[in-house]
Amino acid sequence: MPIKVLMPALSPTMTEGTLAKWLKKEGDQVSSGDVIAEIETDKATMEVESADEGILGKIVVPDGTEGVKVNEVIGYLLEEGEDASAIEQGGESKPAPKPETPKEEPKAEAPKEQPKQEAPKAEAKPATQPAAADKGERLFVSPLARRMAEQAGLDLAAVTGSGPNGRIVKADIEAALSKGGAKAPAAAAGAPQAAAPAAAAALPQSNPDVPGLPSYTEVPNSSMRKVIAKRLTESKLTAPHFYLTIDCEIDKLLAVRKELNEKAGDSGYKLSVNDLVIRATALALKKVPAANATWTESAIRIYDQVDISVAVAIDEGLITPVIRDAGSKGLVEISAEMKDLAKRARERKLKPEEFQGGTFSISNLGMFGIKDFAAVINPPQGAILAVGAGEQRPVVKNGALAIATVMSCTLSVDHRVVDGAIGAEFLAAFKKLIEDPMTMLL
Template sequence: MPTEILMPALSPTMEEGTLAKWLVKEGDTVSSGDLLAEIETDKATMEFEAVDEGTVGKILVAEGSEGVKVNTPIAVLLEDGESADDIGAASAPKEEASSTAAATEASDATAPAKDHSVGETDTTPAPAAPKDSDGKRIFASPLARRIAAQKGLDLGAIKGSGPRGRIVKADVEKAEATPATAAEPNVDAGQPTAAAAAPSGPSTDAIVKIYAGRDYEEVKLDGMRKTIAARLTEAKQTVPHFYLRRDIKLDALLEFRSTLNGQLADRGVKLSVNDFIIKACALALQQVPDANAVWAGDKVLKLTPSDVAVAVAIEGGLFTPVLQDAHQKSLSALSAEMKDLASRARDRKLAPQEYQGGSFAISNLGMFGIDNFDAVINPPHGAILAVGAGVKKPVVGQDGELGVATVMSVTLSVDHRVIDGALGAQLLQAIVDNLENPLTMLA
């Protein structure tokens, strides 16, 4: 039976994409892992790999096509002995399909199996396609076949959620982890859901009518802008924010930074204040481990490493690349990694794993002269630190004398589901202590 190749979900927020370029043509033979196409997501241009082996029977979506919905058939793959005459109904793209199947299929197509006990890539070849008791082929992805073979699972007893009942990785994992389906909690039909209760703004037509007599330019939203709008709306509607504010005296840090930069000049290293902020936050998450956490729907995940995301402004939007294990890295290593991530973010060359994850984020607008602001939490993070500019201010010293110091205002936005007030205060205090005593960050 011909197999439809579907538009994959190459990132968690992707709903549609642009099929930028086909890397194969009709009649080409492909194997699992071969590159099929380049697809522009809401964040970057990524390569899409084949899941099965076969021959490209028909290309359904031309390269350059924009707004291709996730899970839309984009091509048809033929097995041995099949011809274009067998394509039939698969020759017309379907507008509606299961988004769950699309995301799962994309997961199979873009990521090799992982042995989570050791963190190594599984390169074991997939077993041959199995058959049921009647001798008919059981359709399953190579990754699903490999996992089933490793776990000793019978594919014939697993119901597939992929296209045309195809078994994918999630089906096998679900069969292993969930022998019986858990009962869904009862929902009171009289109670509106959160989505139903959420207020909606005026329609596009209503807003356009308001400005009918005025000159304006209509700006089309690209994928990134749509994603930012959706994510921030979700964050402000569903995440119970609260805010903690502190002033931080930077004089000791600025003096220490100047000394280090003088010593590192021969190595071409120049540390920024932001590098120290990243390090201070990473260490603070280790010093207050209960705050190193994310919201996971019905549970809280407490992370062991300090994976810190940093907002990077790019044309038309922003990225939040993640510096993993930031608490273990030197200031010079963090500086070099941040420069590399920021550069590739501006070119939209980051891979999804480089801007997903983390438990904590930093948004620094100090270089734009902003004294202070409140940042929006990026779910599922537990908190985000908004950093303002360092400015000269009058301060009262410990001896009671009036003096002048460089002071930076910061605001910690906190998800109250994850971090309570006192815990958030402890985290912010640890960040302040690290920045006001920079030598301790090297201990």
């Protein structure tokens, strides 16, 4: 009996995903453990391994299909001695019987009931034709690139992909549009019938209801953007935020960083200010464990281990890879791990356990020149530290005016978990470490 290949749940919260690409073709031999497809979740692109072996007899869900529900049939494996007919006999998924319906109706009943069957045929063609066309073209296109091409009416067949295996990505679409890429007549013809409302919403429009409002372009929300919107709205509505800001002089920290990097030589590491901030945060949380906590309805959870989530900006939004047990790691180890996590985050290659489950967050916008800001707490965590840019400011030392490099840091706190005194105690410990960085090396 054919073996169903199901859409996997790649994280505890995943309900649907995008089947980015099949790595096996129909007719290919599949062994247990072979990587057969790439699945895009809201945060990462992950490879899916086959748990069974056989021949990939049918691909039910083609490349680039979005919104595929967990446990939905995406393909079939044939066991030894079976052929494609076994899928029609033993398969229970809805996609399998669909091709039989239009074949039987024209032969048996089309001459007698043509007026009654015209409406169903008109509805069926727009729904099935695009999928069949995509499958026939065998184009490898990222979901974002496909949406951009549809919005612009661009013919994907005329675009050369620069991604892995010739996959068409966002940059390829932008390049084609800048050169005046060929329009897609099939998509233009099908749009009024199959997806008129969606296509109209995605194209530049003017709004006659609001005089003076300029025309606009709607960019469809990605899965990641929807999750960000949901979680941060939940955070602001349910967690009573309050904010504490402290200024840290970082001249000594910059000098220590410079000295350590010079001594590194050819050893390969290069410490950043962010690496030192992560180290200081971890040590401060070990000194004030009450700030390393989350809220539940029955109790406040104070964690024994400091797992720091660090915000990393990627094309479609934000992701927070986690430095596990940061309190027990040195600067060089933190630096190497952070560089690796950030690189794979931008490539959307992180595993769920690498960006879920942190106990405290850091968001650093200093590299963009932002002086200070207040970040939104990453639920269910109890606090997040927003780090601004170091800049020279006038300060008073020993009753005299002087110049120092000052970095403003703002702690956003869930008042259900952390009171003002605990937040202040944490920031005082953090400031002491930042201003006397040699203590971080002990």
